[in-house]
Amino acid sequence: MPVPVQRPVCNRCRRPESACWCAALTPVVTATRIVFLQHPREARVAIGTARIAHLGLAGSELHEGVEFAEHPRVAGLVASPGTALLFPGEGAVAPDALEHPPETLLVIDGTWPQARKMMALNPALRALPRIGFMPRKPGNYRIRREPKAHCVATVEAVVEVLAAFEGDGSRFEPLLRAFDAMVDRQLTATAARVEVPRRRLKTCDPWWISDAVPDLGTLLPRLVVVAAEANAHGRGNDVPGNPELLQLAATRLGTGESFHAFLAPRRPLAANAARHLDLPVASILGGRAVDSVLADWDRFIHPDDRLIGWGGHSWGLLGQEGWHPGQAPIDLRLIAAHRLKRRPGASDAAVLAIGGTLDAVPAAPGRAGRSVRAVSAFIQALLEEKRAAAPT
Numbered sequence: 001m002p003v004p005v006q007r008p009v010c011n012r013c014r015r016p017e018s019a020c021w022c023a024a025l026t027p028v029v030t031a032t033r034i035v036f037l038q039h040p041r042e043a044r045v046a047i048g049t050a051r052i053a054h055l056g057l058a059g060s061e062l063h064e065g066v067e068f069a070e071h072p073r074v075a076g077l078v079a080s081p082g083t084a085l086l087f088p089g090e091g092a093v094a095p096d097a098l099e100h101p102p103e104t105l106l107v108i109d110g111t112w113p114q115a116r117k118m119m120a121l122n123p124a125l126r127a128l129p130r131i132g133f134m135p136r137k138p139g140n141y142r143i144r145r146e147p148k149a150h151c152v153a154t155v156e157a158v159v160e161v162l163a164a165f166e167g168d169g170s171r172f173e174p175l176l177r178a179f180d181a182m183v184d185r186q187l188t189a190t191a192a193r194v195e196v197p198r199r200r201l202k203t204c205d206p207w208w209i210s211d212a213v214p215d216l217g218t219l220l221p222r223l224v225v226v227a228a229e230a231n232a233h234g235r236g237n238d239v240p241g242n243p244e245l246l247q248l249a250a251t252r253l254g255t256g257e258s259f260h261a262f263l264a265p266r267r268p269l270a271a272n273a274a275r276h277l278d279l280p281v282a283s284i285l286g287g288r289a290v291d292s293v294l295a296d297w298d299r300f301i302h303p304d305d306r307l308i309g310w311g312g313h314s315w316g317l318l319g320q321e322g323w324h325p326g327q328a329p330i331d332l333r334l335i336a337a338h339r340l341k342r343r344p345g346a347s348d349a350a351v352l353a354i355g356g357t358l359d360a361v362p363a364a365p366g367r368a369g370r371s372v373r374a375v376s377a378f379i380q381a382l383l384e385e386k387r388a389a390a391p392t
Contacts, residue, residue, distance in 0.1 A: 039110030092132030095164035221254035227371035249364035262287030347374035356381030
């Protein structure tokens, strides 16, 4: 039996030479030392991005493990008064809100379940000052599934934070170029693949027979479909701060009541904001004050309402403005993935994929209005499908 020929591997990035991204990477010196704490399973993932960031940041460190209490180097860094942790959650502070950046920033690298396990097993990490942020734009990790729309790759998160610390995002473009090159190369290789996929979807029960799917029929009178849009500046800009809420639209499915408001930008309006949101610039600039809009929003939302949307972007934007729902919102994308047995993609395409229609006139202008219409149509199509399958 012939021995398989091993492909030549780059000793630096540990990728096959045909997929090496080192040529796109130039190390960058930073004032804050970045230290990656990588879950051992993530270390075996060929398309992980912590190694890109590690090799692209001069003076950075990468340590593998799950528990670090007995790790002398990590324990020493944790005990240092100049150390912070990059991890979202309660008490996390935006990077551009700090008076002085930390001397050392610890970054947990792994899937979200792995990262949460590492946090649970390392109380010393939980005690560190925490830094979190809302990405200025969706991530480019198109070759790996993220649990939420606002989740980004490790290298993208580190670049975002360092750009806020040092005020010059363009310095970190080499890391993103290497990341983008890796993603593009992987997509090209996948598209060129001709063999039969090794994994096949298992047959599943209907979408509504799952403990993970809420009973949309029972919740229907309380469901409020929400879509929010942001003033988000692109990578490499010199505008401080996180994306800010610009437009808020909602429809209560039980009654048809709707809510819509523009919020006046607090930062300079992003160059492509009007085109991205499909809105006139005058409408955006003529928006109201945040406090006024949120006061009306509080009057619109009932205590027993259950908010639902496509992904978690809207809740993130509302949270940055200090508003949080009384109950956990529902991410319809997760239900759509269960129904379609694949990534659902955009909400309007998902509606058409299950035989729904987009004939209704949006109750709000622009992209947010169309999103509310699509989410509402998807819910209605799901419920009609369930009713049609009910025994007579």
